[in-house]
Amino acid sequence: MPWITSRLAVAALLLAACQRVPLDEDPPPEDETSGTEGDDPTTTNATAEDSSQEPEFGCEPGDASTCPMGQKCTALGQGGPQNEFQCVNDDGTLPEGEDCMPAPGTGQDGCTAGTVCLISSQDDVLGSCIETCGSDADCEPGKCTTSPYTLTPFCADSCDPLFPDCPFGRACLQADDRFMCGIAFAETDIGVLAEECDSINLRGCAEGFACMAGALVPACNFNACCTNVCDLNGGDEQCTNPALCKALFPTPAPGFDNLGACYVPT
Numbered sequence: 018m019p020w021i022t023s024r025l026a027v028a029a030l031l032l033a034a035c036q037r038v039p040l041d042e043d044p045p046p047e048d049e050t051s052g053t054e055g056d057d058p059t060t061t062n063a064t065a066e067d068s069s070q071e072p073e074f075g076c077e078p079g080d081a082s083t084c085p086m087g088q089k090c091t092a093l094g095q096g097g098p099q100n101e102f103q104c105v106n107d108d109g110t111l112p113e114g115e116d117c118m119p120a121p122g123t124g125q126d127g128c129t130a131g132t133v134c135l136i137s138s139q140d141d142v143l144g145s146c147i148e149t150c151g152s153d154a155d156c157e158p159g160k161c162t163t164s165p166y167t168l169t170p171f172c173a174d175s176c177d178p179l180f181p182d183c184p185f186g187r188a189c190l191q192a193d194d195r196f197m198c199g200i201a202f203a204e205t206d207i208g209v210l211a212e213e214c215d216s217i218n219l220r221g222c223a224e225g226f227a228c229m230a231g232a233l234v235p236a237c238n239f240n241a242c243c244t245n246v247c248d249l250n251g252g253d254e255q256c257t258n259p260a261l262c263k264a265l266f267p268t269p270a271p272g273f274d275n276l277g278a279c280y281v282p283t
Contacts, residue, residue, distance in 0.1 A: 070168060072092075072102065072169075072170055073100065073101045075101070075102055075103045076102050076104050077151055078091075078102055078131060078133075078150055078151055078155065079150055081131065084130075085104065087107055088106060088107050089105060089106075089107040089109055091103070091128070091130075092124075092133045092167075092169045093105075093124055094122075094167060098167060099164075099168065100163075100170065108125050109127065109130055110129070111126075111129060112146065113129070114147075115128075117134035117145060118143060118144070119136060121167070127146075128146035131148055132146040132147055133147060133149050133169060135147050135167060135169055136167075137186030137201075141186075147171045149171050149172070150171060156172035156173070158175065159172050159173055159175060159197065160175070162192065164200045165202035165206075171200075173187070173198045175195050175196065176197060176198045177189070178225055178276070179225070179246060179248060181224050181225070186200070187200055188200070188223075190222075190224070191222065193219070194266050194269055195266070196273070196276075205221050206221060206222065207221075208223060208242075210236075210243060210257075211242050213239040213240075213241065213242060214242060214243045216228050225245065225246060226246065227243065227246050229242065229243075233280035234280055235260055244278050244279050245278065245279045246265065246277065247262040247277045248262070249262060249275045249277040250275055260279040260281055261279070261282065262277045263280060264277050
């Protein structure tokens with residue numbers, strides 16, 4: 018098909034222009050508005066140690082006027098989390114959702130201002146331009162979340178975990194008051210019924226499952242386990258006895274009032 022041939026040709030040209038940068042490379046010069054060659058086309062996996070590193074905002078990703086004319090605010094990273102926001106030369110021609118080549122070292126990924134090129138799998142070479150954020154206010158009515166691979170904050174639209182329909186490369190994952198189209202961590206966001214999950218960061222469950230306290234999930238042998246989501250109007254038969262379909266969120270976001278999970282209430 019013509020569009021497949023075109024996409025492969027773009028990827029080949031982008032790959033030919035990029036070289037891998039050693040992880041121990043010296044930090045870039047203070048003037049980061051001029052792009053440098055040698056960006057690593059992939060991004061560094063965010064380890065457990067990285068997860069405590071908060072974003073640094075030298076500019077506001079949700080504010081078009083935060084950078085001088087001819088520059089854009091984007092997320093940079095030098096062999097670690099890609100969550101240091103700085104103004105760089107605006108090379109943006111690719112709209113949100115378009116294929117792109119990650120450029121964490123220079124920010125010259127071709128994405129338009131307000132978006133950044135992020136991968137959705139550690140094996141990806143190409144990413145897609147995704148809207149960046151500093152808080153939920155930048156994403157309304159969506160949610161500001163982070164990539165598990167780069168710790169880059171980005172905007173995620175709400176989704177229905179019973180009928181997930183997220184963009185390619187994203188999954189309908191649990192948040193504190195809704196489900197959203199996040200980036201799943203392929204190695205861990207795969208848990209199903211009674212399998213261990215992280216109830217603090219709400220990670221570890223596959224699509225269609227929610228992370229809850231282990232004492233509430235039948236057959237769970239951990240502090241927290243995944244359990245099925247359900248429709249509160251659909252009855253308890255959606256769950257495996259003795260679990261019942263009960264409310265999941267204490268204060269659900271609009272549109273999530275009827276979403277529940279299967280557990281044994283206390």
